[in-house]
Amino acid sequence: MIGALRKHFGGNLHRLRSKQVLRKVLARETNFSALEDWERSLSDPTSYYLDCVRYFHRSQFPDELKMHREYFLQDQRGFGEDAFHVMWWMLFRKLRPNQFLEIGVYRGQTLSLAAMLQNDLGITGHITGISPFTSSGDAVSSYRNDVDYLADTKTNFAHFALPEPDLVQAFSTDSAACERIKEELWDAIYIDGNHDYEVARTDWDLCAEQVRTGGIIVLDDSAVDTAYRPPAFATAGHPGPSRVAREVDQARFREILRVGHNRVFQRTA
Ligand SMILES: C[S@@+](CC[C@H](N)C(=O)[O-])C[C@H]1O[C@@H](n2cnc3c(N)ncnc32)[C@H](O)[C@@H]1O
Incomplete structure (x- = not known):
């Protein structure tokens, strides 16, 4: 009982503190053209x-994308952080990925954002998601079990009038998922499934082969041991994906952008 109360009040206190910190952050002026300097995201994350x-x-960031984020914040439809919408918007504008793959879909926030960005930017391509579509978690994450994740993801796509994506109901390490990943060379892959080191590393190894040269892999939750210091409303991620990021083969991949705990690696060879 005392533990539950402590957790409840601790959670409320954290939310209050996060709001205060966000207000302070938003009160400061900034030079938005500086966002185009992706090198700065590495030197001063x-x-x-x-x-x-x-x-x-605060800026001219498209209302449609803000509303998309707002929708996924309601009813705990999604995780992530506001800044990640900006990251995907920058990535899609600059790199225009046709074939997009996400490992770990949850309720479809990033997957539908990718579909929306392709639509808005006139990018022809397709969107694929691999996920168990259950409450299956890992050592650092647990998910509610009162949601039909597959039906819900489809509903969320329909809410934004987006065409249904290709959804593979499997763990990324299942043969059905591995076969699907091997079917093509992807332009962009988002790894955000199981955060345990062994699984995240297995995901990376397969995706590193299946992303085309010049394509990108975005590794979620991978900034624990970097210079990035998250404000109260954000996190640096988890040890598993952070270790995978440390082990990335620099002869084949170059880190090109970092937004919070998301790190973007481009295949160079
Ligand atoms: C943090 S959530 C993903 C959030 C999602 N990427 C987004 O941006 O909205 C992680 C998801 O991965 C799923 N998952 C867990 N283990 C997995 C695995 N081995 N392969 C694929 N997905 C997995 C979980 O069930 C959950 O839906």
Whole structure:
């Protein structure tokens, strides 16, 4: 009982503190053209991240994308952070990925954002998601079990009048999922499924072969041991994906962008 009360009040306190910190962050002026300097996201990841947060809230960031984020914040439909919408918007504008793959879909926030960005930017391609579509978690995450994740993801796509994506109901390490990943060379892959090191590393190894040269892999939750210092409303991620990021073969991949705990690696060879 005392534990539950402590958790409840601790959670409320954290939410209050997060709001205060966000207000402070948004009160500061910034130069938005500086977001185009992706090198700065590597050399000064914290201030770059805060600029992305400001860009989402205060500038000419498209209303449709803000509303998309707002929708997924309701009813706990999604995780993520506002700044990640800015990151995907920058990536799609600059790299225009045709074949997009996400490992770990949850309720379809990023997957539908990718579909929306392809639509808005006139990119022809397709969107594929691999996920168990259950409450299956890992050592650091647990998910509610009162949701039909597959039906819900489809409903969320329909809400934004987006065509149904290709959804593979499987763990990324299942043979059905591996076969699907091997079927093509992807332009962009988002790894955000199981955060345990062994699984995240297995995901990376297969995706590293199946992303085309010049394509990107975005590794979620992978900034624990970097210079990035998250504000109260954000996190640096988890040890498993962070270790995978440390082990990335630099002869084949170059880190090109970092937004909070999302790190973007481009295949160079
Ligand atoms: C943090 S959530 C993903 C959030 C989602 N990427 C987004 O941006 O909205 C992680 C998801 O991965 C799923 N998952 C867990 N283990 C997995 C695995 N081995 N392969 C694929 N997905 C997995 C979970 O059930 C959950 O839906």
